[in-house]
Amino acid sequence: MPTRQQVHNFAAGPSPLPTNVLEEAALGLLNYEDIGMGICELSHRGKEFKAVIEGAEADLRELLQIPDNYTVLFTQGGGTGQFSATVLNLLAAHRQAHPVPAEEFKPPILDYVLTGSWSSKAYAEAQRLCAAPFPNCPSFGEPRIAASTKSSSWTRLPSKDEYKFSKDAAYIYYCENETINGIQFPHDKDSEEGGFPFDLIPEGVNLVADYSSSFISRPIKKFEKHAIIYAGAQKNLGPSGVTVLIIRNDLLIDTTKIQNELGCLPCLPITYEYKILSDNKSLYNTPPTFPIYVSALVLKHLIKNKGGLKGLEDINREKSQLLYETLEKAEKQQKAKLVVRDSNARSWMNVTFNIEGDSEKEKKFLEGAENKGFKQLKGHRSVGGIRASLYNAVAFESVKLLCEYIEEFCEL
């Protein structure tokens, strides 16, 4: 039976958490701050949990330098919940900004940038929610593909001239890091060099970003160009069960009022309305108290022990560089192949590759890895192959040992 110290966990999510945080959380689960009750046994409206959630927000604001005109919310439903919530809230915001009578209503365009499986799922959900409720009536919105790299099997990002944004879209949506395929927008490049084309966003169009698998791993590029940034916690922040939303304040819309007064909007489930969540400081209904508690501990740990966002950026760059260099060496000798062909588009968080040769070879690689304590390296079930996820809690030493194993297995 391996101990925690003997295991190197490269899971894509839920992912490893810092051991010292889990030790503290285990104590808090039994007896939070010596009050004789565990954190999960306390009211979410009591003073203890209030301090936890307020501390988490303050630390997140400090870590990401979140401007005052953005609201931070902790909610449930995961990234998938936000595929729906972003559509419904932003359709309401667009309707509020265009209060024409129902007879003159024209469904707004929703522009989606498709770079992998998750942005494609978000697009599919927008199509589902926008569909006309009955024949001979307009749809609620028109989701469109503003750019797509599907024809490359998601092995690159769009080039600047491939983006076609509509000037009056209700919003533009993108996924900053595609966890399954291992594609990420480079944060140190501008749009000419393959970065996200922030300069092409039409004036006044809202930008939505799914940051689920790269949240707090490095700075968010052009933060203030975004209207909504969201992330499921279970990669870099905490246990699954809590979703973090960062929303520009003008998008906290009373959707029921807009629907009643103007119509032409789909109905929005109450716990998905950003204004309701914000008016109730993330406590409209019972929040996932334990995941929020652990996330709060992780944030403190990142600020105190990991050098904040700059420290995380530096170490995450180093980890991914080392692994990509090793795999490039293996690729030159036809022993392995990186999935993402465009090196600008390679994810710092999810490194995807194949072992060259027949399928037995890859199986052998994974078995050997497992025996040496390198866990959860198998690629996503939809694509196969190998995926090493290098989230914040994965130590540099673990990546170094994995690289040594790759060198040994591939006889480099």
Ligand SMILES: Cc1ncc(COP(=O)(O)O)c(C=O)c1O
């Ligand atoms: C980038 C991205 N977006 C969305 C999701 C969906 O998140 P959830 O499973 O929390 O609904 C995932 C899940 O891994 C993801 O990696």
